[in-house]
Amino acid sequence: MTSASRRLWRTSPLTYVALVLATLLSIYPFYYMVVIATRSLDSINDVPPPVTPGGSFGDNVGRVLDNDAANFLTGLLNSVIVSTVVTLSVVITGSLAGFAFAKLRFRGRNILLLSIVVTMMIPTQLGLIPLWGMIQDLNWYDTLYAVTVPFLVSAFGVFMMRQYATQAVSDELIEAGRVDGASTFRIYWNIVLPALRPAAAVLGLLTFMETWNSFLWPYAVLTPENPTLQVSLAFLSYAYYTDYSQVFAATAIGTVPLVIVFVLFGRQIIGGIMEGAVKS
Amino acid sequence: MSLSATTAPPPPAAPPRPPAARRSRSHKLTRLDLKYSPYLYIAPFFLVFGVFGLYPMLRTAWMSLHDWNLIGDHSFIGFDNYTRLVTDEYFWNATLNTFGIFLLSTVPQLLIALFLANLLNRTFLRARTLFRMAIFMPNVVSVAAVAIVFGMLFQRDFGVINWVLGLVGVNPVDWDAERWSSWTAVASMVNWRWTGYNTLILLAGMQAIPRDLYEAAELDGAGQWTQFWRITLPMLTPTFVFVVILSTIGGLQLFTEPLVFANGNIIGGDQREFQTLAMYMYELGIENLNTAGYGAAVAWAMFLMIALVSLVNFLLVRRTVK
Numbered sequence: 001m002t003s004a005s006r007r008l009w010r011t012s013p014l015t016y017v018a019l020v021l022a023t024l025l026s027i028y029p030f031y032y033m034v035v036i037a038t039r040s041l042d043s044i045n046d047v048p049p050p051v052t053p054g055g056s057f058g059d060n061v062g063r064v065l066d067n068d069a070a071n072f073l074t075g076l077l078n079s080v081i082v083s084t085v086v087t088l089s090v091v092i093t094g095s096l097a098g099f100a101f102a103k104l105r106f107r108g109r110n111i112l113l114l115s116i117v118v119t120m121m122i123p124t125q126l127g128l129i130p131l132w133g134m135i136q137d138l139n140w141y142d143t144l145y146a147v148t149v150p151f152l153v154s155a156f157g158v159f160m161m162r163q164y165a166t167q168a169v170s171d172e173l174i175e176a177g178r179v180d181g182a183s184t185f186r187i188y189w190n191i192v193l194p195a196l197r198p199a200a201a202v203l204g205l206l207t208f209m210e211t212w213n214s215f216l217w218p219y220a221v222l223t224p225e226n227p228t229l230q231v232s233l234a235f236l237s238y239a240y241y242t243d244y245s246q247v248f249a250a251t252a253i254g255t256v257p258l259v260i261v262f263v264l265f266g267r268q269i270i271g272g273i274m275e276g277a278v279k280s
Numbered sequence: 281m282s283l284s285a286t287t288a289p290p291p292p293a294a295p296p297r298p299p300a301a302r303r304s305r306s307h308k309l310t311r312l313d314l315k316y317s318p319y320l321y322i323a324p325f326f327l328v329f330g331v332f333g334l335y336p337m338l339r340t341a342w343m344s345l346h347d348w349n350l351i352g353d354h355s356f357i358g359f360d361n362y363t364r365l366v367t368d369e370y371f372w373n374a375t376l377n378t379f380g381i382f383l384l385s386t387v388p389q390l391l392i393a394l395f396l397a398n399l400l401n402r403t404f405l406r407a408r409t410l411f412r413m414a415i416f417m418p419n420v421v422s423v424a425a426v427a428i429v430f431g432m433l434f435q436r437d438f439g440v441i442n443w444v445l446g447l448v449g450v451n452p453v454d455w456d457a458e459r460w461s462s463w464t465a466v467a468s469m470v471n472w473r474w475t476g477y478n479t480l481i482l483l484a485g486m487q488a489i490p491r492d493l494y495e496a497a498e499l500d501g502a503g504q505w506t507q508f509w510r511i512t513l514p515m516l517t518p519t520f521v522f523v524v525i526l527s528t529i530g531g532l533q534l535f536t537e538p539l540v541f542a543n544g545n546i547i548g549g550d551q552r553e554f555q556t557l558a559m560y561m562y563e564l565g566i567e568n569l570n571t572a573g574y575g576a577a578v579a580w581a582m583f584l585m586i587a588l589v590s591l592v593n594f595l596l597v598r599r600t601v602k
Contacts, residue, residue, distance in 0.1 A: 015399050016406075022396055023414040026476060029429050030417070032440065036432065049440045093328075096321040106318035116325070119333065121525075121590075125533050125558055126583050127336030129565035129575050130343060133350045134336065150332035153325045183310075184317040213422035215536045216558075220566055230424040237428045238544040244432060251425045262420045266413045273477070274484035 033255065037248040044244050060249035069239050070224055072250055075232030082148050082228060083211040089152040090207045091200050098161025099192045103174055104184070113162070119155045128220070135221050146221040147228060151211065157203055160276060164199035165192065202272030205265055209258060229254045340576045348573030350565070361577035371578065373552050374560040375585075377463070381538070381556065382531040384467035385474075390523065392471075393478035398508065400479065401486045412483075415476035426469050427540035434465045434541075456541060462554040469537045474530075478523050485519025486512060517597065524593045532586045533558050557582050 036044065039054040064072050100106070101113050131150065140146040169192050177187040193200075218228045224235045233254055237247045262269065344361050348354040365371050400411060418426070433440050434455040442452040455465045489512065497507050513520075535558040542548045546563045548555030555563075557578065565575025 015402060019396070019399055019411050019415075022392075023411060025472075026414050026418050029426070029433070029472065030421075032433065033425075033429050045438050047438065047443065049438065049443055093324040097325045100318040100321035104318040104321075106315070109318075112322065112326075119329065121529070122337065123529055123533050123583055123586050125535075125561065126579050127333065127340055128561070129350070129572050129579060130336040130339035131332065132566055133572070134332075136351065150328070153328040155325075155329065158322075158325055181306075181310075184313050184321075188321070209420055213424075215422065215424050216562075219536075220562070230422050233422075233424050233428065234540055234544065237424075237431070237540065247428060248432070251428050255421055255425050258420045258422075259417070262413075262417060266416070267409065270412055270416055270480060274480050274487075 030255075030259070033248055033252050036244055037252040039245055041243060041245050056245065057249060060245045061253070063243070063246045064236070064250045064253070067236065067240070067246070070232045070236040070250075071227060072229075072232050072236065072253075075227040075229040076253070078144060078227065079212055079229035082144055083208050085148055086151050086211045087204050087208045090154045090157045091204050093153045094157030094161045094203060095165075095193060095196050095200055096188065097158040098163075098165050099169075099188055099196070101158070101162040102165035103169060103171070103192070116155045116158050120159065125216070128217075132220055141221055142223050142226050144226075147214075147218045150217075154207065157207065160203055161196060161199060163276075165196060168199070169195045198268075199272070201265075202268055205261065205269050206272065209261070212258060340579050343573050343576035344580055346573040348576070350569040350572040352570065354573065357573070361574050362581075364574065365577055365581060370552065370555075370560060371557075371581075374555050374557045377459075377538075377548070377552075377554050378532055378534060378556045378558075380459075380463050381467050381470070381534060381554070382528075384463055385470035386524075386527045386531055389471045389475050390478060390520075390527070393475050393482055393523075396475070396479045397482035397486055398512070400483050412480065415479055417476065418473050419477045421473065423469075423473065423536040424540055426473050427537045430465065430469045430472070430537075431541050434468075456549055457553075459553045462538075462541070462549055466534070466538050466541055466554055469541075470531070470534070474527070478527070481523050482516065482519060485516045488519075489515045521594055521597050524597055525590045528590050528593060529586055532582065532589065535559060535562070557585075 035050055035053050037060060038057040039050055040056040040059070043050050043054060101109060101116075135141055135146045138145070140149075173191050174187055177191055182190070213230065214228075215230045215234070218231050219234065222228060222231050224232065227235065233247075233250055236250055240246055343354075345356060345358060346354045347357050347360075396415060399405075400408060400415075405411070434442075436442060436452055436454045439455075441455075446452065453461050455461045493511050493515070494507055497511060502510065534556045538548050538554045538556055539546065539559060542554065546555075546559055546567050548559055561575050561578040561582065563575075564571045564578060566572075
């Protein structure tokens with residue numbers, strides 16, 4: 001690198017000061033959550049506010065588990081089920097359709113792909129009210145079908161897989177498969193799917209997090225009897241807003257799995273998001 | 281991979297066929313496979329999306345022309361719902377709140393994101409992965425959890441924010457009691473959760489800018505600021521438009537943060553101080569099922585606003601950066 005560009009990209013101490021400050025602001029609410037979740041209720045009123053974790057986490061979790069107004073455990077289990085099913089389905093249907101759009105020739109391909117891109121720009125809340133009515137008609141209100149079935153496919157998933165498949169799967173390899181007499185599905189299964197694995201992993205992580213965190217729709221069609229985790233948290237916080245340490249213990253339990261996933265796979269998630277941004 | 285082993289052995293009961301006929305049959309199958317299997321692969325998406333995505337959206341338009349009860353009757357009333365919107369005080373209140381919170385969250389957020397992305401783009405930055413991950417981390421927390429934690433930080437009597445303000449001599453603020461303060465609290469939740477995400481997107485855009493542009497500018501004696509204004513910003517336009525439009529789509533549909541901040545009160549504050557459009561739509565269509573037609577009209581009004589604001593942003597950003 002030339003000396004000019006070396007000077008240009010220098011990092012002054014101020015850069016680090018700003019970045020460390022941003023890091024602290026990002027982390028502080030997590031830390032605060034842990035502090036309150038591990039404190040007994042009466043120390044919440046302390047002035048100045050508590051800054052170190054306490055030893056009451058077990059107590060607080062116990063109150064969460066005994067609380068039958070929000071069915072926290074049911075919510076946790078439901079969230080695991082729904083997020084897993086939705087993630088698997090979005091990755092499979094996304095890779096199938098993405099492969100077709102990237103590598104197969106068929107009539108109407110371009111217009112159909114364009115329609116998928118357009119749907120990504122439509123705000124999801126537009127169909128909320130009629131969809132709620134449909135769920136009633138199907139007798140799916142307060143069941144996991146209501147929060148799973150409508151989300152089994154994702155336009156973003158198809159588009160992302162298509163973008164990746166275009167460059168990651170070589171046409172020669174597919175041709176070679178055809179010459180060997182492999183069916184299209186065989187080609188998908190043996191050649192395309194293995195090549196799509198990195199993108200599938202990122203799509204899976206993003207979908208899992210999104211489903212785990214989604215709120216408005218589950219809130220509209222589920223009750224505290226059979227909630228997802230987020231719905232359970234909301235009802236807990238409405239009903240027990242004076243028992244902060246209980247609410248925060250539940251919030252921490254609901255957040256920790258995602259933080260662990262993020263610490264393990266953060267690099268890939270960030271890489272996927274940044275790559276997607278440049279390509280689209 | 282053993283691709284040649286794909287043809288399964290014929291079932292024992294099948295009578296032996298002359299080789300020619302067999303070849304032509306498998307040939308036909310291959311042709312069918314080539315021609316129609318692509319549709320089979322895209323079918324799951326279009327089926328599910330058609331039923332649970334497209335159909336409800338179109339039905340929203342149809343509903344909005346009716347006096348509609350979600351669990352009862354409905355009657356056609358033409359555009360009455362839309363004319364009613366024009367004079368509906370609550371609708372305009374929700375519009376004002378939505379845009380107020382939207383500005384308070386989007387503008388500072390994008391400026392900070394631009395600043396941080398520029399810092400993270402330094403070549404010799406140490407611990408870059410660590411900084412990126414830390415800044416992005418708020419985005420993995422659920423909106424409900426963010427709203428709960430921030431609701432506590434903004435608590436009037438023992439919240440940390442009022443305590444910090446107290447240190448510099450400001451009296452405790454009752455955050456959810458006033459319009460400006462509740463907007464600030466809700467916007468800060470959005471800012472906290474999304475600044476890191478936008479930073480990374482902008483950073484990705486910056487890294488796609490060819491470095492020799494900067495080297496040439498440096499040789500011509502352009503300072504860092506000139507380079508930022510003359511090279512980084514113009515080259516970043518497509519990414520910036522993308523980020524702005526994403527923020528618009530998300531920001532104008534804001535729902536969870538104000539709802540949980542209001543402790544589940546769908547009107548958002550005693551005097552509707554921070555009820556957003558999405559909350560008003562929910563109030564009309566789902567909380568009160570018998571005004572679903574009117575709620576559908578609000579949904580379309582929201583959609584039009586989002587489309588309009590996205591378009592204006594698109595044109596504006598294009599223009600100024602050029």
